[in-house]
Amino acid sequence: MPTIYLAGPEVFLPDALAVMAEKRRLARQYGFEPTGPGSDENQTPVKRTAAEIYARNDDAMRRADVCLANITPFRGVSADAGTVYEIGFMIALAKVVFAYTNHPDDYGLRVRAEWYAGQAIDETSGRPRGPDGVAIENHGMADNLMIDGGIEATGGRVFRAATLPADPSRDLSIFTQALEAIASTTAV
Amino acid sequence: MPTIYLAGPEVFLPDALAVMAEKRRLARQYGFEPTGPGSDENQTPVKRTAAEIYARNDDAMRRADVCLANITPFRGVSADAGTVYEIGFMIALAKVVFAYTNHPDDYGLRVRAEWYAGQAIDETSGRPRGPDGVAIENHGMADNLMIDGGIEATGGRVFRAATLPADPSRDLSIFTQALEAIASTTAV
Structure with a gap:
């Protein structure tokens, strides 16, 4: 079963555990083993240092087969900075990276x-x-051209919402569409 | 002569050519061959597609020995998204990445x-x-922990201004300090 790294800023939400559990459930439904930030849903949350969090994510990215990143704008006009780091990191590792955004408008x-x-x-x-x-x-493009450009240059795709959903931080319809498309096309 | 990839949002400034030429002059003064976005200072600017710009930067990152990234906040609370992508990308390629910010305050x-x-x-x-x-x-940390965390985990360092300079988009004092420190410690 291919491993999918679910990058995104959901870890910061007040209902992070519920939103992330649902994303992982959907990923499994489409045949992926989910991993990524904060992904030990069955454990009591542990207070980790920044270096420990970095090391866990670095390791998970290296072990993953593909990435699906939530680039919905986070506190501003661009995606969450941690998520953008992970997109660049995984593209350099020659993983296929997909992204989705719940915002229909381009960056400009x-x-x-x-x-x-x-x-x-x-x-x-x-x-x-x-x-x-x-x-x-x-x-x-959906965000800075390095993000869309890197994804499109290496076999990935950016999935964009047609209209802004009621709750852009939590809406999973484009996420689900992306999972379906990745499952049907990715030879991992 | 080691090649240094100068990541940052200076390409967007109205006086981009002058600011970037000065950064490259300083990089050469400290013994580096500068490269990075928009780095053909002796050519008439050419209108390139996003895919062409991506391909040029991707190639330059792979050829570079080290990176010095300007993570001064750009249009918001975090660094320029393209710069963050490049930091993650180059860390995954096992390049040593350094960053500097002209903003003294941490992300929080x-x-x-x-x-x-x-x-x-x-x-x-x-x-x-x-x-x-x-x-x-x-x-x-200066920005999202993935940025500082990745840099610090792999032998790099984030250089932060002690006080906000008059012109955070152009001030080169911390940039120069960073070049000096990299030149004295990097065995490339």
Whole structure:
């Protein structure tokens, strides 16, 4: 049974255990052995140091066959930084990485709507820029092009919601679609 | 001469060419051959597709000996997502990765001050949580623990400014300190 590393910021949710248990249940339903951050659902939570948490995740990534990462924006316009680290790490290890996001808008649109909300965007220099002069990526990708680019260059895919669900931090419909697609196409 | 991959969001600045040229000049002064995003300073800028930009950076990371990443917060409480991807990628490739940040505060302090500005933090559950219930990492690290954790677990180091400089997007004093320290200790 292929092992799937479920990357994402769910560990920070107040109901982390329930959300993550449901993600793991779905992963098993599609034929995967789930692993990833905080994945000992049957144990009493243990207070670990940052170095211990890092070492556990590093080891789990190396042992996994594929990755499915939740890149729904987390506290800002981009994905959770830990999740992005894990995507880059696993692509470099030649694992096939998939990602999903519950936000339908691409990164450039989110930067305009959320970071520069209501402010004028300069469209005259060939690249859109905020009033601070800082360029806004406009490649139509779900997040910074290194994320989508790395995933697409190595046989993965980014699954995007068509509309924003009521609870973007917990909605699992695109996650489930992604699992189904990975299960039907991944030769691991 | 060891090759150093200069990761960071400077490519987005309105004066990107000047800031990046100065970073490369300093890298050469400390004995490194600089590479990284947007690194053809002597060429007329070319409009590249996202896939082309990804492929160039991927190749440059594989060829580099070490990485020095600018993790100064970019449009939010965390580092630029592309830079974080590159840190994870290069650590997985067993390159030694260093990072610097011009922001003196750790990630948890920034989340409180900037994301939850003025809102009450719940300190009763063992982990600090925002009013939305989402936990705030409090490991005292510069960013998400995967970033600092990966760097520290593999022989790198995160260099942090003691105070916020006047221009955090461009200040190169900690960058220069980091180059000096890397040049004196890295056996590449």
